[in-house]
Amino acid sequence: xxxxxxxxxxxxxxxxxxxxxxxxxxxxxxxxxxxxxxxxxxxxxxxxxxxxxxxxxxxxxxxxxxxxxxxxxxxxxxxxxxxxxxxxxxxxxxxxxxxxxxxxxxxxxxxxxxxxxxxxxxxxxxxxxxxxxxxxxxxxxxxxxxxxxxxxxxxxxxxxxxxxxxxxxxxxxxxxxxxxxxxxxxxxxxxxxxxxxxxxxxxxxxxxxxxxxxxxxxxxxx
Amino acid sequence: xxxxxxxxxxxxxxxxxxxxxxxxxxxxxxxxxxxxxxxxxxxxxxxxxxxxxxxxxxxxxxxxxxxxxxxxxxxxxxxxxxxxxxxxxxxxxxxxxxxxxxxxxxxxxxxxxxxxxxxxxxxxxxxxxxxxxxxxxxxxxxxxxxxxxxxxxxxxxxxxxxxxxxxxxxxxxxxxxxxxxxxxxxxxxxxxxxxxxxxxxxxxxxxxxxxxxxxxxxxxxxxxxxxxxxxxxxxxxxxxxxxxxxx
Numbered sequence: 001x002x003x004x005x006x007x008x009x010x011x012x013x014x015x016x017x018x019x020x021x022x023x024x025x026x027x028x029x030x031x032x033x034x035x036x037x038x039x040x041x042x043x044x045x046x047x048x049x050x051x052x053x054x055x056x057x058x059x060x061x062x063x064x065x066x067x068x069x070x071x072x073x074x075x076x077x078x079x080x081x082x083x084x085x086x087x088x089x090x091x092x093x094x095x096x097x098x099x100x101x102x103x104x105x106x107x108x109x110x111x112x113x114x115x116x117x118x119x120x121x122x123x124x125x126x127x128x129x130x131x132x133x134x135x136x137x138x139x140x141x142x143x144x145x146x147x148x149x150x151x152x153x154x155x156x157x158x159x160x161x162x163x164x165x166x167x168x169x170x171x172x173x174x175x176x177x178x179x180x181x182x183x184x185x186x187x188x189x190x191x192x193x194x195x196x197x198x199x200x201x202x203x204x205x206x207x208x209x210x211x212x213x214x215x216x217x218x219x220x221x222x
Numbered sequence: 223x224x225x226x227x228x229x230x231x232x233x234x235x236x237x238x239x240x241x242x243x244x245x246x247x248x249x250x251x252x253x254x255x256x257x258x259x260x261x262x263x264x265x266x267x268x269x270x271x272x273x274x275x276x277x278x279x280x281x282x283x284x285x286x287x288x289x290x291x292x293x294x295x296x297x298x299x300x301x302x303x304x305x306x307x308x309x310x311x312x313x314x315x316x317x318x319x320x321x322x323x324x325x326x327x328x329x330x331x332x333x334x335x336x337x338x339x340x341x342x343x344x345x346x347x348x349x350x351x352x353x354x355x356x357x358x359x360x361x362x363x364x365x366x367x368x369x370x371x372x373x374x375x376x377x378x379x380x381x382x383x384x385x386x387x388x389x390x391x392x393x394x395x396x397x398x399x400x401x402x403x404x405x406x407x408x409x410x411x412x413x414x415x416x417x418x419x420x421x422x423x424x425x426x427x428x429x430x431x432x433x434x435x436x437x438x439x440x441x442x443x444x445x446x447x448x449x450x451x452x453x454x455x456x457x458x459x460x461x462x463x464x465x466x467x468x469x
Contacts, residue, residue, distance in 0.1 A: 095397060148389060152382045156372050166367055169361040170393050173400035180404060197403075201396070212389055219381040 004089040007141040008097025009104070015074075016105045026067040027109040031128055033059045034117045046123040052121030053131055053182035058176055059117075060110050060135060061142060065167060068146030069153070069160045071098055072217070085221055091214040099140075099147050099210065107139035123186075130163045134178040137198045141174045144209035151216035170183055233312045234450055235452045237287040238459045249442035253435050260431030268424045277341040278415060280334050281425075288331040291359060294324035298366070299391040302384035314380035315455065319448035323440050325363035332356055332417040351402040358397055361391045376455050398403065 014021040037055045038048055076083040084094050114135050118128035149167035153159035181194035257336040265280035271278040304312030335353065336346045348354065365384055373379035456462050 032327075152369060152386060153372070158372055162368055162372055163380065164363075165361070166365040169397075170389065171356045172358055173393075173396050176400045176404040184381075197400075208389075208392070212385060216382065216385050219378055219385065222375075222378055222381075 003091040003160050005100070008094050009101045009128075010053075012098055012101030013104060016101070020064040023105045024109065026106045027113060028062040028068055030059050031062040031113060031117070035120065038120065048121045049186075051119060052123045053186075055121065055177045056114055056117050056131060057138075057178050058133070059077045060114075060139060061168065061171055061175060063110060064106060064136065064139065064142035065164050066160075066166075068102065068143065069163055070192055071147055071150045072154055076221075081217070082221060085217060091217065092195070092210045095134050095147065095151075095217070096210045100141050100145070101214075103140050107140045107143055110139055111135045117185040126218060127182055127185045127186050130182045130191055133195070134181045135200055137195065138174050141202050141205045142171060144205045144213075145170050147213045148209055148216055151213045151220060154217070154220040164190075174198065175191055177201065202217070231308055235312055235456050237311055238291075239449055239452050242449050245441050246449075247446050249438050249445065252438035253442060255429050256435035256438060260428050260435055263424060263428035263431060268428050274342050277338060279428070280338045280407070282428050284331060285332040285340060285429055286436040287327045287334060288350040288356065288466065289433060290436050291324060291328035291356065292438065294320055294327060295359060295363070295387075295394070296391065298324060299387040301385075306381050306384035311380075311455070312452075314377075314384070315448050315451045316444070317383065318380065319444045320452055320455045321367050321370070322447070323443050324361060325367065327440075328356060328363055351398070351404075354395075354401045355398045358401070359394070362394075366390070369419045385465050432433070432436060 025187045034055055037051065041051065072081055075084070085091060087094070111132060114132050115128050120176060123131065145167050146163065149163040150159075152166065156162065160168055177194045177198040181191035181198065184191040184194055227350035260282060264279055268279070270276055298317050301313045301320065304310055305312075305317060332353070335356075339348070340346050366386055370379045371385055372384040373382060453462055453465075
């Protein structure tokens with residue numbers, strides 16, 4: 001079972017490694033979008049410090065949604081997705097492997113880049129640590145939920161725009177607990193409650209999203 | 223003529239089509255009667271509120287609309303799930319017919335809420351827990367409608383919509399509580415709906431009459447829309463051809 005997962009992850013990572021620039025585009029989007037905010041809102045450090053966590057989180061959400069449509073698209077085009085559906089191995093494991101690869105190629109770079117953005121927004125050390133930790137727990141949720149949306153909109157003309165409309169409302173709890181933890185640290189409170197809730201959301205999504213994605217793939221390739 | 227009526231009798235699109243056609247005028251009649259009675263009670267008999275003046279009278283449409291918006295989402299998710307699990311086409315068609323009405327009621331609840339909020343709270347919109355979760359409900363409706371409209375194949379559209387509706391229904395409680403905690407953790411509750419002043423019985427009666435009107439309206443509109451969807455999706459069958467007189 002887990003060998004299927006690892007094989008799928010390895011394959012997707014290899015594919016991403018062959019097209020490095022393409023794989024790093026979401027990170028580029030994340031940095032550009034986040035750095036537009038100080039220009040748009042104004043450079044006052046007080047304001048930037050206040051909006052920083054929210055901006056980083058929203059930009060991470062958008063970057064994840066932007067890249068998630070590619071999760072199944074190329075496999076769908078060259079027909080390998082249909083072979084995966086026909087394979088004797090459980091589809092849920094294959095899907096989980098692809099989600100893991102997506103998170104490693106797009107989610108993890110965002111987590112690594114987040115402290116840099118935090119510095120640009122004049123956040124203090126403790127808040128930056130909290131922000132990075134929430135992104136570490138929260139970005140897998142985005143990949144998992146995004147996979148459901150990507151599978152539902154597979155092969156549709158307006159698929160990319162639809163994913164935003166379908167998935168973003170479902171990511172509201174992640175956004176709230178993620179920014180809530182940073183806000184708690186900034187105001188000197190314990191972020192433990194927010195982290196627990198964020199972890200609960202991650203566990204629920206990790207259990208629920210892969211079967212839903214597998215079902216959505218079966219519907220889409222009926 | 224001695225057919226037995228089973229629960230599945232009206233899951234045949236042709237039977238549903240003729241039955242719904244007969245029911246729609248009655249639904250409209252109930253809608254108009256109850257709406258007239260409810261509006262008369264609400265605007266003519268119910269007393270003016272000593273705190274909010276006459277502005278409160280918008281509850282006679284606001285509260286039923288908010289109730290309908292939530293009930294219709296659950297009913298829609300239920301029918302979509304039944305249609306997906308049991309491969310019942312009629313249930314999937316009901317789900318698709320329900321979505322625009324649900325979205326309309328959600329929008330109506332938000333809009334009348336804004337109109338009510340301006341004179342009483344002094345603002346069109348606050349990011350209160352209830353308002354925010356109702357707004358997200360509207361987005362979920364839009365997502366469902368957009369997804370089912372974007373897929374050309376009727377069966378794939380119905381099943382994909384069903385999956386989305388179920389995922390949404392599972393998420394609604396999580397979203398509601400997260401939004402509630404978000405709001406209370408940050409700024410404290412500005413508006414509490416639970417501590418509303420006790421309602422005069424005429425107000426309650428008017429509101430219930432309006433609720434019945436909203437239910438009847440939903441049945442009328444959803445039946446009409448479902449009939450149109452049935453005609454569209456069954457257009458190559460004999461009974462639709464004989465109905466339209468086409469070759």
